[in-house]
């Protein structure tokens with residue numbers, strides 16, 4: 001099993017901004033083939049954790065992926081170690097087609113040979129990603145005219161063809177229609193079966209249909225962890241969400 005050791009191990013993660021502690025002693029273990037939700041009210045520290053894992057924010061503690069320490073590395077080195085992320089606003093090449101976007105992502109870091117590939121047809125990983133993200137029928141559509149949800153899926157597809165083995169997705173269903181949310185749910189489940197996926201979400205409702213485990217953050221610390229049903233029944237979680 002090539003990816004058996006693709007697990008994320010966060011230990012004692014700590015992030016401060018000018019003396020303000022945004023993330024405090026966070027431990028998080030996510031194994032390969034697991035889809036983990038990271039939830040919590042605004043300001044809980046979710047995005048800061050993702051920023052720390054991807055090298056965008058200075059942090060102390062330890063973040064290991066597949067046994068490799070990521071803290072202190074530059075963002076591009078972390079990306080090359082197989083870590084990919086999306087942001088709340090999708091960043092795709094609007095002037096290029098869906099297929100061209102994926103082809104560029106597939107070739108990232110592999111030099112100009114990518115361009116030659118187009119003559120030899122669509123590479124298998126790109127074809128697979130098109131199927132996974134449900135955009136095979138829109139392969140020749142310019143990304144700029146895709147619906148909001150479709151752009152988010154394309155961005156996830158770009159991570160897939162880049163061979164990201166740890167995907168960190170920041171509120172992927174924000175701004176989506178109900179139909180798009182349901183499709184995104186299926187997409188996340190498919191991707192989560194093979195790779196290590198962490199999804200930042202603040203909407204508890206979206207998690208309901210997943211069997212995945214949920215980590216609840218509050219004021220920079222882990223408040224609760226378990227299945228959706230378990231964390232929902234946790235009085236501390238209810239207090240934070242309902243202000244009870």
Ligand code: ADP
Nearest residue numbers: 017020022040041042043044045046047048049
């Ligand atoms: P969440 O993603 O859970 O909404 P964030 O990780 O964005 O929360 O923020 C956690 C806390 O850290 C918040 O109080 C936020 O104001 C603070 N914070 C985040 N980024 C910075 C920054 N660059 N400088 C100062 N404070 C920040």
